[in-house]
Amino acid sequence: xxxxxxxxxxxxxxxxxxxxxxxxxxxxxxxxxxxxxxxxxxxxxxxxxxxxxxxxxxxxxxxxxxxxxxxxxxxxxxxxxxxxxxxxxxxxxxxxxxxxxxxxxxxxxxxxxxxxxxxxxxxxxxxxxxxxxxxxxxxxxxxxxxxxxxxxxxxxxxxxxxxxxxxxxxxxxxxxxxxxxxxxxxxxxxxxxxxxxxxxxxxxxxxxxxxxxxxxxxxxxxxxxxxxxxxxxxxxxxxxxxxxxxxxxxxxxxxxxxxxxxxxxxxxxxxxxxxxxxxxxxxxxxxxxx
Ligand code: HIF
Numbered sequence: 679x680x681x682x683x684x685x686x687x688x689x690x691x692x693x694x695x696x697x698x699x700x701x702x703x704x705x706x707x708x709x710x711x712x713x714x715x716x717x718x719x720x721x722x723x724x725x726x727x728x729x730x731x732x733x734x735x736x737x738x739x740x741x742x743x744x745x746x747x748x749x750x751x752x753x754x755x756x757x758x759x760x761x762x763x764x765x766x767x768x769x770x771x772x773x774x775x776x777x778x779x780x781x782x783x784x785x786x787x788x789x790x791x792x793x794x795x796x797x798x799x800x801x802x803x804x805x806x807x808x809x810x811x812x813x814x815x816x817x818x819x820x821x822x823x824x825x826x827x828x829x830x831x832x833x834x835x836x837x838x839x840x841x842x843x844x845x846x847x848x849x850x851x852x853x854x855x856x857x858x859x860x861x862x863x864x865x866x867x868x869x870x871x872x873x874x875x876x877x878x879x880x881x882x883x884x885x886x887x888x889x890x891x892x893x894x895x896x897x898x899x900x901x902x903x904x905x906x907x908x909x910x911x912x913x914x915x916x917x918x919x920x921x922x923x924x925x926x927x928x929x930x931x932x933x934x935x936x937x938x939x940x941x942x943x944x945x946x947x948x949x950x951x952x953x954x955x956x957x958x959x960x961x962x963x964x965x966x967x968x
Contacts, residue, residue, distance in 0.1 A: 679764040687776060687794055690768060693761045694780040700757075707868040708757045709781035710850025715754035716778020716944060717846065718747065719771070722812040723946035725834040729810035729962030731947020732796060735770035736809050739802040747816035750856035771796030775944040782940065785849060787870030788933040791941035795956045796948055810962035819859060819906040820891060823915040826908055833946055835939065841921035842935035843943065844912060848874040852904060858891045861904035875926035877903065878913050 679697075682689030698709050719737055722730035736742045737751065758777055762770060772794045779790035799805035817829045830840045850867050852859035864873040883894035883905050894905040912918045925932040948956045 679760040681764045684767040685794075687768075687772075687792075690761065690765065690773065690776055691780045693765070694758075694777045695784050697757060697761070698781060698784055704851060705862070705868045707785070708754065709785045709868055711750065711754040712758065712774075712777045712781040713846055713849055714778075715751050715758075716775045716781075717940075718751060718816060719774050720943045720946050721817075721829075721833065722815045723833045724812070724815065725832065725946075727810065727962075729947065730812040730815060731962075732771050732775050732944060733948050733956050734797065734799045734805060734809060734958055734962070735774060736799060736805050736812075737774075738770060739799070739805045741813060742809075745813075745816070750853055768794075769796050769798045771798055779940070779944065782846075782849075782870055785868055785870045788937035790937050790944070792944060793948075793950075793954075795950045795954045797956055797958050799958065804958075808958045808960055808962055812962065817908065819857065819908050822907060823911040823918065826911060833943070835942075837917050838921050838935070839939040839942070841912060841918050841925065842932065842939045844909070845870075845872065845874060845925060845932050845936045846940070847906075847909060848872070852893075852906070854890060859893050859904065859906060860888075860890055861893075861895070861902055863903060863905065863909070865899050865901050865903070872925050872929040872932045874909075875922050875932070878905065878909065878922055879926050883910060 680693060682693065698707050700706065700708050719735065720732040724730050737748060737755070742748060743752070758773060762768065762773055775796070776792055779792045783789050799808060818825060826840060835843070847863045848870055851862035854860045864877060877898065881896040881898060883896050886893050886895040892907060894910055896903050912922050950956045
């Protein structure tokens with residue numbers, strides 16, 4: 679792992695790209711789990727309570743680190759740690775979000791807008807004092823459209839952005855020993871595209887008969903693919919579905935809208951002062967909020 683000059687974020691991007699390929703791990707890339715790390719670090723945000731979000735990198739500490747919703751993300755954090763060790767000038771909060779953005783691009787997706795400035799909690803005690811109560815904010819894949827809206831409206835997203843974001847399930851897979859669910863959504867889960875939306879619309883998704891949690895399956899090109907109940911909700915809901923159809927038909931539109939929505943996700947709760955630094959405040963709220 680190389681050190682790059684302080685403030686050289688393109689240098690950090692290059693370091694992330696160097697570690698993505700990992701034969702023997704899942705589908706040969708740690709890209710998808712880095713995308714999930716960036717999203718779970720950010721997705722605790724509440725627009726109303728003005729807390730949660732990626733600032734602080736609270737997932738290094740309990741209770742976020744041991745939250746069942748974050749199972750498996752310890753691997754992502756371990757994979758990325760050597761980059762931090764070689765470049766301690768970057769905050770973990772910046773590194774995790776930048777790594778997710780870089781992974782999307784490196785897997786053939788759009789360039790995600792990203793800005794530095796996040797600050798890390800100095801310790802577990804500081805995290806407890808500053809974070810506020812952000813328990814149980816990540817989504818439950820067993821639920822439906824109303825739950826998806828509750829979670830993403832809380833962060834400040836609308837229906838179109840929710841569907842655009844969902845394109846990230848083109849990447850990676852579910853692991854029975856992490857979430858309980860099992861399998862990839864698409865045949866090539868380390869390449870970003872609009873396949874996920876095409877498959878949602880063109881395949882017959884049937885309940886999988888197995889001992890695990892309720893999920894859907896379809897065999898495509900000899901591969902058993904899966905959809906979560908929350909994925910199927912996107913084609914059953916009358917407002918979500920037209921966006922699934924648009925993104926299935928127009929990959930360029932997906933890339934544009936995904937980049938905007940994922941960039942917005944990584945920014946949630948990151949309120950910078952005039953010098954570009956996002957300070958931490960008690961209760962986890964925005965220092966400038968009324
Ligand atoms: Fe996921 N997601 N996600 N997700 N997710 C999993 C895996 C990934 C939801 C549930 C799951 C988003 C929204 C939601 C990624 C990216 C994003 C898994 C499997 C579950 C259960 C975890 C495991 O077992 O390893 C739910 C309920 C969501 C709300 C609808 C985002 C839009 C799609 C915000 C998003 O960006 C990625 C990438 C993975 C793959 C991780 C891997 O290790 O391969």
